[in-house]
Amino acid sequence: METLNRSVWNGLPSQEKEIVLKMLLEKLPKGFEYKGLETFERYGSKAETGIYDYEGYKFVFVPGDKATLGWDRWEQGLDAATAEDFQETLDEFGVEDRDAFIRDQMSPVREVEIGALLVECQTHSLGWYEIELDDEDLADDEDFQEELEKFKLSAYSEYERHQNFRFVREGEAITAYLFNDELDADIVAEEIEQSGFSLPTEDEWEFLYGGGCRTLYPWGDSFDYGLKLRHFEELTEYENRPYDLEQPNAFGICFSGDPYQYEMTLKDGEFFPKGGDGGSLVCGGTGPVVGYLPAAAVYYRDPNAFELDFEDIISNLRFRRIIRL
Known part of the structure; x- marks a missing residue:
């Protein structure tokens, strides 16, 4: 679709962009919701694009x-x-x-041709997954509990035991993560x-x-x-x-x-x-x-x-x- 190319897309009125973006929902997995247009500007470049939500995650349309x-x-x-x-x-x-x-x-x-994309705005950690601090499976893990108590009393913003567990502090809140070593x-x-x-x-x-x-x-x-x-x-x-x-x-x-x-x-x-x-x-x-x-x-x-x-x-x-x- 020609309108999905950047040179054409940038010249479209906002109303026409919204029509195209809503039509794209037919091509997307079930669960996507169109949220509207938003303009982003950085390093001298500016673009108006569409925002989508999928199960709480934000995606943007990027023209080819x-x-x-x-x-x-x-x-x-x-x-x-x-x-x-x-x-x-x-x-x-x-x-x-x-x-x-x-x-x-x-x-x-090299010269390349990039097709139009829907792109997730944020990345996800692959090896780490969040776990509750009081998870019962960790109650008897002496290393985890000992390091957690040390971290609570420290001024550190992060602490990691290599490919085991890690703690992250944001303000007063502490989040714990465990490592997933069963991926390839x-x-x-x-x-x-x-x-x-x-x-x-x-x-x-x-x-x-x-x-x-x-x-x-x-x-x-x-x-x-x-x-x-x-x-x-x-x-x-x-x-x-x-x-x-x-x-x-x-x-x-x-x-x-x-x-x-x-x-x-x-x-x-x-x-x-x-x-x-x-x-x-x-x-x-x-x-x-x-x-x-x-x-x-x-x-x-x-x-x-x-x-x-x-x-x-x-x-x-x-x-x-x-x-x-």
Whole structure:
């Protein structure tokens, strides 16, 4: 349908958009409800799109488009501060060619055609599931109870026992999660397909994150030093505002914005993680500019992605559902 392409969609009056969006309900799994139009604006891009609800989860319509994806050169060039940070950090690690270093961690440039999609706005944790603090099955788990009491008395916002349990504090509330170690990539993908959804491909993910932009980041080639980032909170004085990279983009879609986290996509039908590196660069002491390449650069591809085992990164893996229209 021509109206589902971005060039046509953006020129439609709001009333016509609503007619198209309501008609799409015929193609969607039972349980979807159309909620209306909403306009999103981020990094100089603006889009009016449709909002849907499915069992309490928010989805947005994303029109299809032809796009150039991947990165191999600067579109705008770096400002002095970003260039200096890159150079100082890479010098410490013996990297002589800055551009080659960055290029080697990006997906290759290619022309793609992305079809219209319905996209879940938020991601879900794959390896962790929420459990009540007073669950009777945990009453006799001495490790769990001991660490819970320590966490209650601490000032920490999070605590995790590797692939076992974790606690998260939001204000006065504490939420507990247990780890699910009985999953594999094929089972996850198959269960999602059987429920009427799909996982995004790498091409779709990069388009949804950057909108087809040709710069390193969705906002440009230079780093934005005003961002509030996880793991670097001390760099900003705006402690009470949300983390910037977790806010909706111009499509209305939210990403994890955390280099420790991956999002599950498929490449040639196989599991392929995007949006992070498991924290490797941050843990290596590279600082925010280099350390946040995995979470902020649109076309970042973990150099070890083809060697990563699903079981080893499941605790840091997230997923979102899409429907191809």
